[in-house]
Amino acid sequence: MPNSRLVLLIFAWVAFSMLGGWASLFNREEMRVNVAGIEPLEGQGLEMRFAVKLRVQNPNDSPIDYDGVALDLDLNGHSFASGVSDQRGTGTVPRFGETLISVPVTISALSVARQALGYASGDSVSKVSYAVRGRLAGGALGY
Structure with missing residues (x-):
């Protein structure tokens, strides 16, 4: 039975540690992300490629580690571009x-055609709205 107590103690310690870690995530402010620039890259066939430069600001008092990025760009309410x-x-x-x-x-090419058809059908070109969604991946948790 001493082994079962040790296992229970280790399990309890891990559970409390995880709860403390999760609690710190709940007190985090959202990171701020702005598009800082766009540069053309070489594409293939009917696709266009760009390097989107993102300025990521961390308003929290602890650093955020990451090892991957995913990005979706919507233009005028429609999916337009994506990258990882x-x-x-x-x-x-x-x-x-x-x-x-x-x-x-x-x-x-389909995304470009959809946008072009939207403008050709009489949609106003005076205002273009965009939204950028994405995530930074790090370790076991994504941000």
Whole structure:
């Protein structure tokens, strides 16, 4: 029976440690992400490729480690481009700091055609709205 007590003690310690870790995640502010630039890349066939540079700001008092990035770009309410990168570099957004991350994105010919048809059908071109969604992946938890 001494082994079962040891296992129970270890299990309890791990559970309390995880709860403390999760509690710290709940007190985190959301990171701020802005598109800092877009540069053309070589595409294949009917696709266009760009390197989207993101400025990621961490308003929290602890650094955030990452080892991958996923990005979706919507244009006028429709999916337009997506990209992923296993970029690590320093792999950290410093506490109360920022970092620049480059993500290669692909735009399909279908996405371009959908946008062009929307404008040709009489949609107003005076305002273009966009939304960027994504995540930084790090270890077992994503941010």
